[in-house]
Amino acid sequence: MSGGPNLPSAQIAGNPPVGEHGALSCGKALKFSPEARKRVDHLLTRYPTKQAALLPTLWEAQREWGWISREAVDHVAEVLELAPAFVWGVVTFYTMYNRAPVGKHLIQFCTSISCHLADAEGVYAECRKRLGDLKPGETSKDGKFTVIEVECLAQCDKAPAVMVNDDDYAVITKDNLDSFLGGLK
Amino acid sequence: MSKTPVPKGFTPVHSARFGKKGSQKLAGYEADGGYASWKKVAKGWKSGDFTPAKIIDMVKASGLRGRGGAGFPTGLKWTFVPPKEKRGGKPVYLLCNADESEPGTFKDRLIMEEDPHQLLEGMLIASAALDVKHAYIYIRGEMVRCAEVLNEAVAEAYAAGYLGKDILGSGLDIDLTVHRGAGAYICGEETALIESLEGKRGHPRIKPPFPAVSGVWDCPTVVNNVETLAAVKFILDNGPEWFKGMGRNEKNTGPKLYCVSGHVEKPGVYEAPMGIKFMDLLALCGGMKGGKKLKAVIPGGASAAILTAAEVADLPMDFDGVAAAKSMLGSAAIMVMDETTDIPKAVTNISKFFAHESCGQCTPCREGTPWLNKMLKRLIKGEGKRDDLDLLLQISNQMGNGMTICVFSDAAIAPVISGITKFRDEFEAYLSKAKAPDFALAAPAEVTPKVADRVAEGIHG
Numbered sequence: 001m002s003g004g005p006n007l008p009s010a011q012i013a014g015n016p017p018v019g020e021h022g023a024l025s026c027g028k029a030l031k032f033s034p035e036a037r038k039r040v041d042h043l044l045t046r047y048p049t050k051q052a053a054l055l056p057t058l059w060e061a062q063r064e065w066g067w068i069s070r071e072a073v074d075h076v077a078e079v080l081e082l083a084p085a086f087v088w089g090v091v092t093f094y095t096m097y098n099r100a101p102v103g104k105h106l107i108q109f110c111t112s113i114s115c116h117l118a119d120a121e122g123v124y125a126e127c128r129k130r131l132g133d134l135k136p137g138e139t140s141k142d143g144k145f146t147v148i149e150v151e152c153l154a155q156c157d158k159a160p161a162v163m164v165n166d167d168d169y170a171v172i173t174k175d176n177l178d179s180f181l182g183g184l185k
Numbered sequence: 186m187s188k189t190p191v192p193k194g195f196t197p198v199h200s201a202r203f204g205k206k207g208s209q210k211l212a213g214y215e216a217d218g219g220y221a222s223w224k225k226v227a228k229g230w231k232s233g234d235f236t237p238a239k240i241i242d243m244v245k246a247s248g249l250r251g252r253g254g255a256g257f258p259t260g261l262k263w264t265f266v267p268p269k270e271k272r273g274g275k276p277v278y279l280l281c282n283a284d285e286s287e288p289g290t291f292k293d294r295l296i297m298e299e300d301p302h303q304l305l306e307g308m309l310i311a312s313a314a315l316d317v318k319h320a321y322i323y324i325r326g327e328m329v330r331c332a333e334v335l336n337e338a339v340a341e342a343y344a345a346g347y348l349g350k351d352i353l354g355s356g357l358d359i360d361l362t363v364h365r366g367a368g369a370y371i372c373g374e375e376t377a378l379i380e381s382l383e384g385k386r387g388h389p390r391i392k393p394p395f396p397a398v399s400g401v402w403d404c405p406t407v408v409n410n411v412e413t414l415a416a417v418k419f420i421l422d423n424g425p426e427w428f429k430g431m432g433r434n435e436k437n438t439g440p441k442l443y444c445v446s447g448h449v450e451k452p453g454v455y456e457a458p459m460g461i462k463f464m465d466l467l468a469l470c471g472g473m474k475g476g477k478k479l480k481a482v483i484p485g486g487a488s489a490a491i492l493t494a495a496e497v498a499d500l501p502m503d504f505d506g507v508a509a510a511k512s513m514l515g516s517a518a519i520m521v522m523d524e525t526t527d528i529p530k531a532v533t534n535i536s537k538f539f540a541h542e543s544c545g546q547c548t549p550c551r552e553g554t555p556w557l558n559k560m561l562k563r564l565i566k567g568e569g570k571r572d573d574l575d576l577l578l579q580i581s582n583q584m585g586n587g588m589t590i591c592v593f594s595d596a597a598i599a600p601v602i603s604g605i606t607k608f609r610d611e612f613e614a615y616l617s618k619a620k621a622p623d624f625a626l627a628a629p630a631e632v633t634p635k636v637a638d639r640v641a642e643g644i645h646g
Contacts, residue, residue: 052384090386113531154327
């Protein structure tokens with residue numbers, strides 16, 4: 001099992017080394033905090049099956065621990081009475097569950113067609129260059145930035161569109177890239 | 186007070202409250218006459234002034250067609266739900282498709298961010314009509330802030346008694362839950378959305394059975410787009426005749442939100458009567474950016490066939506108008522490209538999207554989409570082979586026309602086929618120094634015109 005607490009600094013988001021049931025270990029057993037558990041219990045009242053609460057419960061896990069580790073998968077599986085392998089299968093289908101730790105600011109560049117028409121690929125490459133020649137998905141040495149490419153963010157009128165963690169940013173160009181990055185403390 | 190200009194003589198409907206201070210809040214919505222229709226329905230429920238049949242008839246009479254892409258008549262879709270005695274005690278579910286992921290589409294986001302109660306009111310009316318006790322809004326994972334606005338609106342509606350048990354004394358019990366996805370374009374396909382809501386990978390189901398008969402949790406299910414459900418509220422407010430009075434003809438009715446992006450002066454969401462001419466819409470957007478010349482338009486999201494400037498010159502932007510031009514209105518995501526646009530590069534970009542988003546169930550799509558992308562990437566690098574264009578068309582043809590469970594594959598090939606067919610010289614230019622192919626093609630490529638028809642059925646239920 002690779003990974004564990006001593007993660008390589010250049011971790012590719014969404015493409016971690018393969019562990020026993022596929023997920024990367026965080027090195028310790030995990031359990032929801034009482035507040036998170038309360039939110040999960042509330043979720044369970046909104047669906048006729050426990051399984052239906054899987055996506056929102058994984059969101060709670062990511063909110064608690066920042067990414068979905070092997071131990072997070074195991075805990076979610078236990079709470080929802082599902083097989084860990086099933087949970088991991090669902091995690092890997094969706095792009096937004098981080099399968100490895102990411103930087104404090106997860107910068108997501110849309111490069112789909114409308115943003116492509118506004119040179120999003122160029123801005124994306126320039127952004128990685130200015131943050132120290134980061135590879136796609138790589139986290140900066142200080143742990144502050146991870147830069148990835150994503151598909152359409154439904155902000156095509158604000159091309160090139162960017163998301164940082166949960167927030168939307170409009171019209172990020174090579175010209176305003178420095179002030180955009182400067183604003184991310 | 187729409188944020189964007191509207192055509193002369195047209196009063197904005199969906200966008201009327203966009204940009205208004207406090208437009209998201211219940212108090213402001215009620216002050217502008219919001220929930221009047223819902224109150225009328227609730228009040229008339231016990232007395233029989235309002236019945237499911239009456240609401241469904243109004244929606245049918247309005248001519249409302251699904252705004253998510255397929256353009257299927259909404260009222261008709263609703264009648265596919267089996268009557269109570271044939272449901273075996275199973276509940277009916279209403280799912281609002283807010284997985285707005287089609288490249289170029291950003292209208293549903295605006296409804297939910299700026300005026301969420303118009304959607305909730307539409308969903309309540311639809312729930313009453315369809316005997317729904319629990320409705321869900323499946324919102325795409327990326328719209329975190331938007332989901333927060335919706336959740337606040339839902340909480341307000343519960344507190345005001347518009348949602349919950351015995352709503353306004355009507356005897357109606359309706360719950361509503363906002364459910365966030367986690368990043369997967371395919372979940373906009375209605376059966377993939379259902380699978381995803383059940384907590385699974387978003388793999389489209391084989392139809393039949395159709396969701397109306399057996400959908401989420403094996404129960405009768407109606408999946409409607411955000412704008413479609415919001416329109417129901419306005420139909421109840423103003424009557425089906427008013428709705429039908431807008432639009433080009435009786436099959437293309439109502440107000441429509443158009444998402445315009447790309448090389449225009451002012452990209453944005455523009456509301457107009459269904460069937461506005463493309464050039465009139467372009468004028469509302471301030472014309473072409475920098476006064477450049479129009480080259481091509483994608484009229485309905487990345488899944489739609491590309492149209493040339495000549496093809497859009499007099500094109501009515503409605504379901505049948507765009508379908509007649511062998512493309513589709515889809516979600517009305519209009520991407521405008523000027524004379525500087527490199528079409529092969531644009532098509533390659535779109536092929537990247539589909540290669541990334543294929544769910545992987547069906548071989549033609551799982552293998553075909555990355556293959557198209559690799560071929561196109563090789564081509565724009567100047568490393569293409571002489572027969573590549575015909576090979577691309579031939580492979581595309583093998584991916585479409587019902588070879589797969591859902592229409593994703595048909596959507597993926599539409600831009601490739603239309604791009605190569607209509608802008609072949611630009612693709613040829615990349616092949617000017619091309620080498621001989623590794624092998625000869627067995628037969629000339631055939632492009633079946635039916636592909637466009639099938640794509641027009643839409644990937645977004």
